[in-house]
Amino acid sequence: MSGRHPLYQLMQRLPGTCQVCGRWPSLPVCPACETRHAPPDPRCPTCARRLPPGSTHCGACLSQSEGSHAHSLQTLVAAVDYAYPWDGLIARFKFRGEPGWAGPLAALMLRQPGVGELLRACDVVVPVPVTAARLAERGYNQAWELIKALRRQAADTRALALSDALVRIGNAPDQHPLPREQRLRNLQGSFVTHPHHVARLQKTHVLLVDDVSTTGTTLNSAAQALLKAGTGRVSALVLARTSGH
Known part of the structure; x- marks a missing residue:
């Protein structure tokens, strides 16, 4: 319906x-x-960590911008922290076969500062893909469910939504419990752009959507694949951001 x-x-x-x-x-x-x-607290525009009063970026992102490991994402917006009660609701949505949570969680996202503006600014919206094995097990990609719900509720969003613009290859283990260094190793070359969509992605502003960002490794790896295929710039929107680095 x-x-x-x-x-x-x-x-x-x-x-x-x-x-x-x-x-x-x-x-x-x-x-x-x-x-x-879900207080609308200020967040770092690069990684979505909460910011102390008077700050414009977190210290980690400022240090990284001065080094040799720049972010592939133009900006990252998160609606809430990955903490009570959102962590439990996300677990129900993601792991317990309750995709109906996409609607209420998308509504929560749209009420946070910057989310509506980001949706209106992008040309294409793309979910972070899951592996074929995970999709078969779960029956749905939670990121794509969020995109569908966001588009239903944000009537002024005209961006093209592509469920399969990115393909996840290999079967890397679940990233959530792993340290940053192992995440980086696991995700090297894990994403490719679907050849059927390369032409329509050229020089566009792509918005990546996922449920949770922990270190940003997954989002940056996906963004690298899009940029390599000719995308002009990549931003990201997630429901929740963990408090870790």
Whole structure:
């Protein structure tokens, strides 16, 4: 059913229980819980870490920009921290077969500063792909589910959405628990641009979307593949950013 269908829109407004505080009637996450757990705090525009008052970039990104390992991403925007209650809700969305969370989580993303502007500024929206084995096991790519929900809810977004613009090759282990150095080794050459989409990606502003960014390694590796194929610039949008480096 289309996200603009009247019945779909009615179903989205039906009362339920807040999955954080248990309040009824409520949206899946009530406004009070969202205000408490998703404050619009300033973040580093390069890596999306929270910033101390008066800072424009985090110290790590400032040091990196002066060295030889520049980011492939123009900017990274995150809606929330990967912490309670979002980590538990993301686990349900990603690992427990509850893709319906894409709608409420996309709405949360769109209410954060800079997200709507970033969607309007890009030409193409691309999900970070999962391996074929992971897709077969899970049945869906959570990043693509977020993109579909974002496009349903952001009526002024005109960017082209391509589910398979990037292809993930190999079967690297889950990146989440690994140190940065091993992530870098695992992801070298892990992404390629689908040959059917190379022409339409030329000189465009591509927005990569994923659910969680830990060190930015996955996003930067995916961005490198896009830039190598001729993309003009690459930005990224994630639901959550971990507090680690």
